[in-house]
Amino acid sequence: MIRWGILGCGNIAHRFAQGLAHVADATLAAVWNRNTGKADAFVREFGGNAYASLEGLLKSDVDAVYIATPHTSHAQLAIKALAAGKHVLCEKPAAINAAELETVLAAAREHGKLFMEAMKPPFYPLYRKLRDHLAADPVGPVGFVRAGFANPGVPADHMLWNPDMAGGSLLDIGIYSAFLAVDWLGASREVQVLGRLSDGVDGFASVNALHERGGIAQLYSGLDLSGSGEALLSGPDGHVLIHEKWWNPVRATIHYRDGRKIELEAAMSGSGLNYETAHFCALIRDGLLESPILPHAHSRAMIELVDAARAGLGLVYPFEVDA
Structure with missing residues (x-):
């Protein structure tokens, strides 16, 4: 039994707890939030014990923690x-x-503990099914990835508009597209970006990147325009459409150059976060310190791509200047 602690009680923490109920031999044991009232309400709904302090939770007998707080506190x-x-x-x-x-990866090495970024798409049944299908019936080496999403419905007082909270589209929805590009094309080697800053964050960004395997990615993210959430993987012998919203993938269409069209479907269960959680629990049981599906190299390459895009836009957060 893997005993979990959750840090933070926002919407994503609720989804994690909902998903945890679908993971075998795993249980919610502890919750901490700066607002103790929210922590108390959370455990009334999902179980576990609410802790008044982070230190108290970390001294408890939980095996793993899920960090669900704002970006700026993750590291x-x-x-x-x-x-x-x-x-x-x-x-x-x-x-x-x-x-x-x-600094995070160094701490994981120093203390000999498993660390993984909670990047959900590669663990969904549809994504694994697509990977297996293309291994057996390929479209050739993927040489182009197009992905993105833009959501104009973000309220003006949301933290995504707050530069002090590392707001903007790139670190929110944009990091998903960075994953897809890295997963199929490898790390980026050259990044070009056009976009605009709004209230000190990236309101919209359009990114073109040349990757280490020679492929090109075309990515976009935004907070003030509307954009669909499908993705394209293109090879010499065909292309794949992962239908929206591709980061919660349940359906894909493969178009082959010879005229064949293959439809893949795989429904999700739980909240969708249960797949990455089950994988993480398996890694703990196997004594592994890194995921073979989402290795640390992927996390490095994703954030380096976003760093390069931010640099092209001139986006520096206030706390980065102070550092």
Whole structure:
């Protein structure tokens, strides 16, 4: 039985707890939130014990923690949890920038604990089914990835509009597209970006990247326009459409150059976060410190791509200047 602690009680923490109920031999044991009232309400709904302090939770007998707090606290909380001897599954982005991520990975190595970014798409049944299908019936080496999403419905007072909270589209929905590009094309080698800053964050960003395997990615993210959430993987012998919203994938269509069209479907269960959680639990049981599906190299490459895009836009958060 893997005993879990959750740090933070927002919407994504609720989805994690809902998904945890679908994971065998795993249980919610502890919850912490700066607002103790929210923690109390959370455990009334999902179980476990509410802790008034982070230190109290980290001294408890939980095996792993899921970090579900705002972006700016991810690295700090991950390092504290690793130092306390806990395995860490950290909500995306794992860190604000590449330098911050390296401090987290160094702590994981120092303390000999498993660390994984909670990047859900590769663990969905549809994504695994697509991977298996293309291994057996390929479209050739994927040389182009197009993905993105833009949501104009973000309220003006949301933290995504707050530069002090590392707001903007790139670190929110954009990190998903960065994953897809890295997963199929490898790390980026050259990044070009056009976009605009609004209230000190990236309101919209359009990114073109050349990757280490020679492929090209075309990615976009935004907070003030509407955009669909499908993705394209293109090879010399065909192309794949992962239908919206591709980061919660349940359906894909493969178009082959010879005229064949293959439809793949795989329904999700639970909240969708249960797949990455089950994988993480299996890693703990196997004594592994890194996921073979979402290795640390992927997290590095994702945040480096976002770093390069931010640099092209001139986006520097206030706390980065102070650092």
